[in-house]
Amino acid sequence: MIVVNYLKNMPVWARWMLYAIVGVIVLNIVQGFDDTSLLTAQGTTRAMLRWGVPILLAGLGGLFAERSGVVNIGLEGMMVLGTWFGAWGALQFGAWWGLFFGALGGAMGGLLHAVATVQFGVDHVISGVAINILGPGTARFLSSEIFNKKFKSQGGSITQSPRVPTVGRFTFPFLAGGNLFGWKTPDILGWFVKKHWFFISDITGIVRGLVSNMSWVTVFALAMIPFSAWLLWRTRFGLRLRISGERPGAGEAQGINIYFYKYVGVIVSGALAGLAGAFIASQELSGVYKEGETTGRGFIGLAALIFGNWRPLGIFGGAMLFGYPFALKLQDLDGKASHALLLVTTIAMFAVMVWALLRRNASDTVLAAVFGIAALAWYLLAKTPPDWWAQILPYVIVVVVLIFFTKRLRPPAADGQVYRKGEV
Amino acid sequence: MKSLGRRISLGAAAPLMALVFAIVSSSIVLLLAGSNPLRAYSDMLNHASKLETMVDILNRATPLFISGIAAAIGFRMNLFNIGVEGQYLLAALVAAEVGGVVHLPAPLHVALILLVGMTVGAAYSGVAGVLKVTRGISEVISTIMLNAIAISGLIVAGLKAWQAGGAVSGSVTRVGTTPIPKSGRIPNLNRFVELFTRHIGRDRQLTGMLVIAIIVGVAYHVLLNRSRFGYDLRASGANPFAAQAGGVSPKRMILTAMLLSGAVAGLVGMTEIFSSGLFPSNPIQGLGFAGIAVALLGRNSAIGAAIAALIFAFLDISSGILQNTGSASREIVQIMQALIILAAVVAYQVTQRIRDREEAKAASAALGGVLA
Numbered sequence: 001m002i003v004v005n006y007l008k009n010m011p012v013w014a015r016w017m018l019y020a021i022v023g024v025i026v027l028n029i030v031q032g033f034d035d036t037s038l039l040t041a042q043g044t045t046r047a048m049l050r051w052g053v054p055i056l057l058a059g060l061g062g063l064f065a066e067r068s069g070v071v072n073i074g075l076e077g078m079m080v081l082g083t084w085f086g087a088w089g090a091l092q093f094g095a096w097w098g099l100f101f102g103a104l105g106g107a108m109g110g111l112l113h114a115v116a117t118v119q120f121g122v123d124h125v126i127s128g129v130a131i132n133i134l135g136p137g138t139a140r141f142l143s144s145e146i147f148n149k150k151f152k153s154q155g156g157s158i159t160q161s162p163r164v165p166t167v168g169r170f171t172f173p174f175l176a177g178g179n180l181f182g183w184k185t186p187d188i189l190g191w192f193v194k195k196h197w198f199f200i201s202d203i204t205g206i207v208r209g210l211v212s213n214m215s216w217v218t219v220f221a222l223a224m225i226p227f228s229a230w231l232l233w234r235t236r237f238g239l240r241l242r243i244s245g246e247r248p249g250a251g252e253a254q255g256i257n258i259y260f261y262k263y264v265g266v267i268v269s270g271a272l273a274g275l276a277g278a279f280i281a282s283q284e285l286s287g288v289y290k291e292g293e294t295t296g297r298g299f300i301g302l303a304a305l306i307f308g309n310w311r312p313l314g315i316f317g318g319a320m321l322f323g324y325p326f327a328l329k330l331q332d333l334d335g336k337a338s339h340a341l342l343l344v345t346t347i348a349m350f351a352v353m354v355w356a357l358l359r360r361n362a363s364d365t366v367l368a369a370v371f372g373i374a375a376l377a378w379y380l381l382a383k384t385p386p387d388w389w390a391q392i393l394p395y396v397i398v399v400v401v402l403i404f405f406t407k408r409l410r411p412p413a414a415d416g417q418v419y420r421k422g423e424v
Numbered sequence: 425m426k427s428l429g430r431r432i433s434l435g436a437a438a439p440l441m442a443l444v445f446a447i448v449s450s451s452i453v454l455l456l457a458g459s460n461p462l463r464a465y466s467d468m469l470n471h472a473s474k475l476e477t478m479v480d481i482l483n484r485a486t487p488l489f490i491s492g493i494a495a496a497i498g499f500r501m502n503l504f505n506i507g508v509e510g511q512y513l514l515a516a517l518v519a520a521e522v523g524g525v526v527h528l529p530a531p532l533h534v535a536l537i538l539l540v541g542m543t544v545g546a547a548y549s550g551v552a553g554v555l556k557v558t559r560g561i562s563e564v565i566s567t568i569m570l571n572a573i574a575i576s577g578l579i580v581a582g583l584k585a586w587q588a589g590g591a592v593s594g595s596v597t598r599v600g601t602t603p604i605p606k607s608g609r610i611p612n613l614n615r616f617v618e619l620f621t622r623h624i625g626r627d628r629q630l631t632g633m634l635v636i637a638i639i640v641g642v643a644y645h646v647l648l649n650r651s652r653f654g655y656d657l658r659a660s661g662a663n664p665f666a667a668q669a670g671g672v673s674p675k676r677m678i679l680t681a682m683l684l685s686g687a688v689a690g691l692v693g694m695t696e697i698f699s700s701g702l703f704p705s706n707p708i709q710g711l712g713f714a715g716i717a718v719a720l721l722g723r724n725s726a727i728g729a730a731i732a733a734l735i736f737a738f739l740d741i742s743s744g745i746l747q748n749t750g751s752a753s754r755e756i757v758q759i760m761q762a763l764i765i766l767a768a769v770v771a772y773q774v775t776q777r778i779r780d781r782e783e784a785k786a787a788s789a790a791l792g793g794v795l796a
Contacts, residue, residue, distance in 0.1 A: 073506075073564065112766070120770045121777075125504050125564055129716050130765040137758025144753040145457050158755070296576075299568050306565060386584070392577035395569040402561045 016313055021203065026347055028202050034340035038331050040202045042193075045209035047330050050284055052323030053221045054079070054276035054294075058301025059308065059315035060224055061272030065110075066310060067232060068265025069245035070117050071416040073128035076298030077135025078109035078270045082277020084139040087161040087289030088146065090282070095167040099217065099278050106274015107267050109135060114266040118259055121418045140291060147289070159291040166283035167216045176212035217279045222316075224272075229312040241265055245412035248419040258419060273298060303398040309409050322394035335384030341393075342379040346372055352404055364404055371400065438775045439721060439728075442768035443735075450760045459752035471745035472738055475621060479628040485730075485737035486637045487512075487695045487708075491715025492722060492729040493644050494689040498563075499724050500648060501661040501681040507549055507567030508689040509712025510574035515545040516693025517582050517601065520703035524602030533608040538636070538694060545690020546683045548574065553682030557675040563682070575709075583705055600702040610636075610698045633695045640688060645726040657681060689715075717765045723772070736761060 007015060024040060031039040038044055058075050065072035072078075085105030090098025109131055116127040140158060147156030154162035171177065177187025189208035193201050232238035243251035244261040251258050280297070281289045300322050307321070308314025325341065332338050349372030356364035378385070402409075451461035471477050491508055498505035519541035528536060552570060555561040586601045610632035614624050624630070648654035660667035660677045668674055692711050697703050718736060722728025743757040 071564075073568065116766060116770060120773050122769045122773050125506070126716075126720060126769050127766070129506070129713060130762055130769070133713060133717065133765065134759065134762030137755065137762050141453075141753055141755035141759055144755050296572055299572060302565070303569065386581060388577045388580040391580075392573045395572040395577075399555075399566065399569050399573075402566065403555065403559055406559050406561050 012311075012313055016317055019317070024203055024206060025199065026344060028199060030340050030343050030347070031337070033343065034336045036332075036334075036336040036340060038328065038337040039340055039344075040206060041331065042205050042209035044324075044327050044331050044337075045206045046213075047327030048320055048323045049210050049214065049218060050323075051326045052319040053215075053218050054280050054285070054297050055300050055304050055322055056221050056316055056319035057224070057272050057276035057279065058298050059304035059319055060221075060228055060312065061106075061269040061276070062302050062305040063228065063232075063269075063310060063312065063315060064241075064265045064272065065113075065269035066305065066415050067245045067412055068241050068262045069248060069412055069414045069417065069419065070113070070262055070266050070269075071124040071128065072110075072113065072266065072269050073125055073299075073302060074109060074113050074131030074135075075128075075269070075273045075301055076294060076296065077128075077132040078106040078113075078273035079277040079280070079294045079298040079301075080135035080139050081105040081109045082274030083281040083289050083293060084142055084161075084277075085274065086278025087164045087281040088142070089278075090164045090166070091151065091162065095165045095282070098164065098282065099167065099275060102278020102281070103271040103275040106277060107271040109274070110267040110270020111263075113270065114263045117418070118262045118266065121420055123418065124416050136291070139289075143289070143291075161281075161289035163287055164281055164283065164289065166287070169213050169215055170219050171213050172211040176208050215279070215282070215284045217275070217282070217284065220275075221279075225312045225316050232312075242412070244419075245414055248414055252421065259421065262419070273301070276301070300394050303394060306409065306411075307398055307401055310411055321397065325390040325393040329387065329390040338390065339379070339382070339384045342375055342382075342385055346375040346379055349375055349400075352400075356404070368404065438771035439723075439768055441771045442721070442764055445767040445771075446760050446763040449763055450756055453759060454752055454756060457753065461752070464746055464752040464756070467745050467749050467751050468738075468742040472742045475624060476626050476628045477741060479617075479624055479630045480741045481734065481737045482634060483629075483631050483695060483699070484740050485733040486631055486633050487692045487711050488714055488718050488736055489637050489730055489733035490633075490640055490688060491692045491711050492718030492733055493640055493715075493726065494685050494692065495712075495716045495719035496722070496724040496729060497644070497681055497685040497688060499661075499719055501657050501677060502664075503661075503678065503681055503685070504564045505549060505552070505567060505682065505685045505689070506564055506716070507552055507570050507712070508685070508692065508715050509709070510567070510571035511545040511548045511686050511689040512692035512712055513579055513707060513709070514548055514574045514582075515541040515690035516697050516707065517579050517703045518544045519690070519694070520604060520697040521582070521586050521601040523604040523608040523697070524702065526608075527605065528607060530607040533605075534610050537604070537608055537697075538691065541690040541694055542687040543690070546687040549682045549686025549689065550679070553679045556682070557678050571712075583703070587705075600700075600704040603702045604697065609701060610694075629699065631695050631699060633691075633698060636691060636694070640691065641726040641730060644688075653680075714761075717761065720765055721768050735764070 007018075010018070027039040031037060058079060061078070062072055062075055082102040082105050086098045086102025088098075089101025089104075093101075112134075113127055113131055116122040116130075117124050143156070143161070144158045147161045148158050150156075151162050156162050173185040175189050177185055177190055189204045189211070192204035193208060195201055230238075232242060240251065240256050241261045241264065243256065244258045244265070248258045251261075276297070277294060280286060280293060286293055301319075304315050304318030304322060307318035308316070328337050328341065349368050353365055353368035353372055356368055447465075454461040454464060472481065491512065494508050494511075495505055519537045522540045523533065523537040526533070526536065548570065549567070552561075552563045552566045555566045556563050583601070587599070612629035612632055613634060614628075614630055617630055618624060648657065656667065656672045657677060657680075659670065660672050660674050664674045667677075689712070692715070693703075693707065696708055714736060718729050718732040721732035721735070722730070739757040739761055743754040746752045746754040746756070
């Protein structure tokens with residue numbers, strides 16, 4: 001119990017860091033059983049970051065909308081708009097403009113969602129579904145009008161754009177030896193990695209993988225984590241935006257224009273989802289606009305939002321966790337690492353079991369034990385899990401998290417409720 | 425009587441306004457793209473007036489309508505079954521494989537396939553129902569996740585397993601599940617239609633699922649509007665606390681509504697597996713989300729959903745001609761569909777508010793201005 005109390009009194013960032021370190025230790029030990037080093041390899045963590053960034057951006061987008069009280073399941077549709085406008089902007093005006101237009105395209109989707117939900121009081125889920133139909137439809141129509149005509153000679157078609165230029169990359173100075181005003185700084189983390197010390201080299205390797213040679217969009221997305229935490233929790237603007245999602249009636253009584261904050265929240269949400277889309281279409285991931293290339297990552301962003309309990313740092317944790325299996329699958333040619341991941345799942349489920357046992361929750365204990373045993377049996381029986389397992393792992397994690405932790409999650413109190421001025 | 429007339433006109437005004445809005449704004453989009461909207465629309469209407477196109481439209485409207493009813497069952501109970509998409513695909517996959525493996529006399533074989541589809545659909549939506557009543561997890565979130573798990577996990581796994589089984593026995597690699605023998609295919613309605621019209625050409629076959637869809641629509645209407653259960657369902661949708669005070673267990677209603685919705689969703693994919701004789705490796709997707717649109721546009725009524733399904737099917741099918749005549753991009757219909765939904769929900773919200781205001785006014789007038 002002392003341990004639990006100690007954990008509770010830690011600052012949030014320290015607690016998440018501790019979870020991450022424990023996670024790495026587990027990965028480190030487990031990969032030994034399967035004779036692989038991919039679970040903590042630099043290539044894996046780099047890919048994880050690349051796959052996690054759109055999820056992170058979409059999740060932060062969800063954060064802004066839901067903190068202002070508007071549920072945004074239209075993130076996916078806004079992301080699709082972002083992929084198209086991102087690719088078009090980059091082709092037409094250059095890489096940086098691509099990001100701008102991607103965000104703008106998403107923001108237009110957000111504006112539409114805001115008009116429907118905030119202005120007209122349409123149910124948030126319904127409007128979101130409509131936007132998820134509108135987004136791909138618009139992208140396809142625009143492709144048939146532009147990519148299939150003006151860019152046809154360069155390989156454009158109704159479903160695809162020509163190759164998209166991309167913005168540059170950035171390596172952190174000192175930490176990973178990036179350039180600082182033309183001076184090549186020492187590569188401190190790289191030095192640790194080369195020493196091959198147990199665990200220390202692993203963890204520095206992971207961090208080095210994260211901070212070297214990353215896209216400027218990644219830098220922006222990572223900077224958005226502390227920025228949105230500061231903006232939403234430390235400024236007057238943030239307080240007002242959050243009260244719109246907690247008790248809009250109380251905010252209204254204080255003379256706050258709730259509609260304005262909801263509009264801002266939803267439009268910013270769309271812009272971030274659009275930026276996520278532009279990132280997917282940039283060379284960091286696919287390098288082209290392609291129909292259906294978001295593959296439901298808007299929904300995974302929503303999942304990260306819930307996993308992260310409607311908080312920026314938690315969303316980052318969720319985004320990395322959900323990006324991880326995709327990244328691993330890219331590297332894992334012999335299936336050993338995916339197999340090891342099953343053992344990680346087993347350990348996680350038994351950890352949940354112990355946690356439930358400590359709280360004397362019998363049904364949760366039994367359920368976690370059943371899941372744990374199932375994962376263990378799968379680990380022992382199968383040589384390697386099928387390739388679709390990595391595809392659905394994020395969704396499975398969210399369902400499991402919801403099963404065990406729904407009561408501990410705290411969404412904004414008025415999330416999803418239709419607010420009308422003057423009606424409390 | 426005057427208020428009743430106004431009420432009806434208000435009810436009809438909303439979808440009409442939505443249609444007009446969608447047509448006007450798509451026309452603007454077409455004009456901006458340099459196409460002639462009038463020519464595009466007249467091409468579409470001309471095309472749709474052909475018998476073969478009508479068969480195509482009905483074949484498309486059938487699953488859309490069933491999917492709309494599946495969504496509407498949930499909506500009536502204030503449940504968002506976003507999971508129709510995953511439920512119908514998974515149900516169609518399992519039903520097709522079962523139908524391909526077993527051998528039964530014709531009517532039984534078809535009935536078995538339908539039954540398996542409904543059971544799988546109900547079981548999968550039941551997961552979301554159980555998660556909601558036992559753990560309090562929002563069905564919106566759980567069904568979004570279950571959709572993804574079904575589409576990129578279970579269906580991929582099922583197709584792989586059952587395709588592999590076929591590759592061993594047959595010499596040609598097959599794409600899809602085990603083919604369903606003739607006895608397991610629902611008969612088409614061509615002969616019935618041809619009694620009244622000419623011969624249906626171009627190998628078009630009017631799906632027998634149309635009959636099932638009509639049965640589902642009638643059953644939905646009767647069950648919801650003429651039965652105790654339907655009353656309970658609507659009551660707990662409108663006000664769960666009042667319904668609970670009246671002896672209706674909200675948990676049981678949630679679970680029943682989810683199971684029913686899933687069972688109907690299980691029928692959505694049948695049109696495709698009966699017509700192609702197997703569950704293909706790239707099945708028609710998106711019918712579940714389109715069903716939500718159909719239910720919204722049709723205001724959760726059977727008749728409304730039927731009209732909405734026909735409108736959507738018309739747009740889907742007749743858009744094909746645009747590419748041939750070159751009068752516009754066929755993709756314009758997708759934008760039109762989304763605009764219709766958005767405009768319709770906004771219009772419904774506005775008319776609802778007008779109605780509420782008038783009701784309040786009438787009530788205060790009846791009370792002699794006490795409240796006013």
